[in-house]
Amino acid sequence: MKKTITIKDVAKLAGVSISTVSRVINDSKPVTDEIKERVLEVIKETGYIPNPLARSLVTKKSQLIGVVVPEVSDTFVNEILNGIEEVAKMYDYDILLSNTYSDKEQELKSLNLLRAKQVEGIVMISWILDEKHVEFIQNSGLPATYISKTARDFDIYTVSTSNEAATFDMTDHLIGKGHKKIAFIMTSKHETILEMERLAGYKDALAKNNIEYDPSLIKYGETHYESGYENMKELLDAGIIPEAAFVTGDEAAIGAINAIFDAGYRVPEDISVAGFNDVKIAQMYRPKLTTVSQPLYDMGAVAMRMVIKLIDGEKIEEKKAELPYKIVDRESVIDRK
Amino acid sequence: MKKTITIKDVAKLAGVSISTVSRVINDSKPVTDEIKERVLEVIKETGYIPNPLARSLVTKKSQLIGVVVPEVSDTFVNEILNGIEEVAKMYDYDILLSNTYSDKEQELKSLNLLRAKQVEGIVMISWILDEKHVEFIQNSGLPATYISKTARDFDIYTVSTSNEAATFDMTDHLIGKGHKKIAFIMTSKHETILEMERLAGYKDALAKNNIEYDPSLIKYGETHYESGYENMKELLDAGIIPEAAFVTGDEAAIGAINAIFDAGYRVPEDISVAGFNDVKIAQMYRPKLTTVSQPLYDMGAVAMRMVIKLIDGEKIEEKKAELPYKIVDRESVIDRK
């Protein structure tokens, strides 16, 4: 173990007081050039690094921002994370990452933990916002932004894309391609706000096109591959063969496609499949996935930028940043007309 | 802003000294039950959380472990990370993540940064170990482990799988399936240790089976999808149509498969393709990828466990943990015999 060298050592070696040293490292106050140089010299020689812990303790600034995510290994989350990280680095913040596995209990724990760790702000990715958490964060007085699909009803800083509108558009797009019997496989559970909004979008599109709503075409699940596979398989096993399936997540959509393959059908010739998010694999997979593209990276970047502004006490005009989505038409949806 | 409540407040409210409060939160010394309860009561009421910064400052333990990775969004890295995180959480450590984009310069910076942040140990994932970095870490006296494919020559704590043996085995496996003209697409650049080891494995397998080595079948690249696609495309465009392609990374392998598709060939009927790593998508993709499976999660877990042992001053018998790999035979390789 190496003895760690402190500000005192530097001061002694340079023959000045510790405050002077402090001043040169932060250049917070003027210091004579000559002395400054001498101190810098010593710092270089000794390889001294200020202890950020001690510094944080007094300044109450940790240069840490807490990021809570439902699941790091989810590619969707991953791409948002890239945006978050980039901006954090740009402003010299470090990130404390907390994985909640979409567990509400764990989410609260993470929040607590992060607060304890003295983070200066929080970015939270959560499909479904919980009143309790919002309250918790607001009580803590910490600057925070949410990346979510269901933040509309809260008076908080959010970045999102319009979930309902996107669902509507994709459904409408599918109908436009001549599909009528459209399975709707959600990557969210029953009775959540997310589900309600999506279902509303789906139903509205149906209604607009005079197609009757058929509940047996609806499935609830999760974002991962297996969930999509299972749900589609259940449909097929039940003898329900849709013309198209709209799965609200790309990984799950690919799962669905594989289930279709395994049941002996072709995609898109027999059944078209559309996804949501436009994650990397959407382009890697064959057939390339038709999906709703969201500016994932940007969402992360914007959210992070917002908390930093909040930390710095800058004003933000608009609490809700709604980023644009778009339909990306690739190979997994066929034109039936 | 809420006034944060400190140990002093708790002490006053409970009518005891701060040392007593400290004792009950750490239960480091015996405290009368009655008093203990009173203090606990106050803590609950006030929602007091000890400031870890202050604590770390005196104990010199940050409960932080630095993890430096080449690229978080790489699925390979991601799965290792899961193992790392799980173990960290188990032992109550937090993780400070640093992304280097495989840049040697950045790697050194990250290391410095982490050290400054007072991490107690380091886990580093790096394909190619650099003498400088190893030296840096060793000088810092920080407990560290490396997850790497090329750590053999250093006297450091490493977890890895045998790169050369795995390459040999897969090549041999391909040959066993009746392939002779086997393209070898590496996800590493020319003139790296990694490349040399892999090439050695490949050549040895060829030699063992009396197949002549053909340099025009060899390509160098990177781990990502695009790189695999490009390399395969170049081969095909040059009129070189192998019977099989061994790509030393799954994402790149899928890229290669797509290049083959786009050129109008079938996989595996026309060209077999094998990958390396057995990342999640290897099973999601169709045809399912034949690949070398490495216990990614375990590698992360083992590495993390090692640093923690190191931090705790426990002895570790073996500096090199070499984890087993295995050939996973799925659908992307056909039997030609």
Add this chain to the structure above:
DNA sequence: CTGAAAGCGCTAACAA
């Protein structure tokens, strides 16, 4: 078993 006091490494008044 409990309290007083020192001190972790640093910043920020306050004097000089």
Add this chain to the structure above:
DNA sequence: TTGTTAGCGCTTTCAG
């Protein structure tokens, strides 16, 4: 411009 000093919130001797 510089040094002295008082903390930041906590743990840990050291007395009692």
